[in-house]
Amino acid sequence: MKKSDIANRWLVLIAMTSCLAMIFLDSTILPVALPTIQKSFGISPLALRWIVDIYFLCNASFVIAGGRVADLFGHRFLFCTGMLLFAFASAIGGISQNLYHLLAARALQGIGAAFMGPASMAVLIDVFPLKERGKVLGVSVSISSIFLALGPFIGGLLTEMISWRWIFLVNFPIALLGITLALISVKKSVKRKEPFDAIGCFLLIFGLVCSTIFLMEIRYASLIVLLQLFFTSLFSFILLYKRSIRIEHPFVEFSLFRLKTFSYGTVIVLCAQFLLMNTVFWPIFFQQALSYTPLQAGSYTIISTLPVMVISPISGYLSDKKGPRVPVVIGFLSIIFACYLICMFCVWRFEQCLLWGVLLFGTGLAFIMTPTGTATLSYAPDNKRGLASGIYNTIRFTGASIGIATLGTAHEFVYSEDSAKIPIYGLIADNIVSICVAILGLVLTWLYLKAYNKKEILEG
Secondary structure, rough: OOOHHHHHHHHHHHHHHHHHHHHHHHHHHHHHHHHHHHHOOOOOOHHHHHHHHHHHHHHHHHHHHHHHHHHHHHHHHHHHHHHHHHHHHHHHHHHOHHHHHEEEEEEEEHHHHHHHHHHHHHHHHHHOOOOHEEEEHHHHHHHHHHHHHHHHHHHHHHHHHHOOOOOHHOOOHHHHHHHHHHHHHHHOOOOOOOOHHHHHHHHHHHHHHHHHHHHHHOOOHHHHHHHHHHHHHHHHHHHHHHHHOOOOOOOOOHHHHOOOOHHHHHHHHHHHHHHHHHHHHHHHHHHHOOOOOHHHHHHHHHHOOOOOHHHHHHHHHHHHOOOOHHHHHHOOOOHHHHHHHHHHHHHHHOOHHHHHHHHHHHHHHHHHHHHHHHHHHOOOOHHHHHHHHHHHHHHHHHHHHHHHHHHHHHHOOOOOOOHHHHHHHHHHHHHHHHHHHHHHHHHHHHHHHHOOOHHHHHHO
């Protein structure tokens, strides 16, 4: 291989890594600024949750469409389009003058992430041979994890020292780097002539929107409205299923759920992503209940992100040697104990309980994510692995959306005449709910997530 080809591959890797780095940074930089945004716009806790949840809703709704459109119009085109859309949305967020501007910006960010995520993965698979893909993906995730870890600190620093608006504007140089390198190094991919199921896409998006509004507004909307939202979403998903078994190229391939490991693996990752949403409420708790500054809250939150860089390779090694069940069980047990420690801090105020609880929580998630994804997608047939990845990510981001809605509702259901204690009682309620979800994930992992069976994978 020529030296120029090797150098070009590294440029491709940097360009695609910029996408993951920007998504990782955005996921951890925002929560620290939420209390300041709430004060700036004078908005309710429900509106604050919508700022977070609308991103995951749009991401979940469009991630399958992103993969399909990338195949139709080319991976480089959709990657650059997604990066531009994310950067444009970040600009709107940075200059937003009210809640509605910010919600629109977050929605566009979610759609941009849904476009560039599948496209970047497809580009890496096209450019690097099979024997190098594992190493390349590992390098990409490791570099991006630095941004994931630094996000809370950067968010706290910018919010306290300059303005919360800069947490959106920092995306510009990353997007500029990614687009420039992609245009230089990535060749145009071959476009596939395959029908796009627009009706199926609409049914999925409409069903997800209705179900999310139902969960978010369950405490505020009337019973009639809630019933309308529930049955509308249910009817949309039924129509989507009926359509998928009638047409040749459905938007969602429901036949994949006949594979037991794939089916239960998606539920397990939904539980894990649900649990991850606890980290959105921590900075709010630190600032409202403990009177931390944004920088202090960010510094404390960063503790939960550090294990990702260390534990992810270990969990991958354990998964290869012992099967995915071992690391994932360790992960859920760690999260259960972490939630217990955080509850003990709320009761006894032992600083060590909070420190170890936050650290164990991040450790548990790092043990869960990679083995679950690898095991779940390994059982999908080769010719449907792209569709399986899209469905997997849709369910993963749906778990995040459900997590924000459920944990936020549990937090607000806690009542206290002493308003200063509401965040404390709310955090206890969130952790009790999280323990229940972690137990569900633990049981499903023990029963259904097993060691790789080559024969079953080939037959799948």
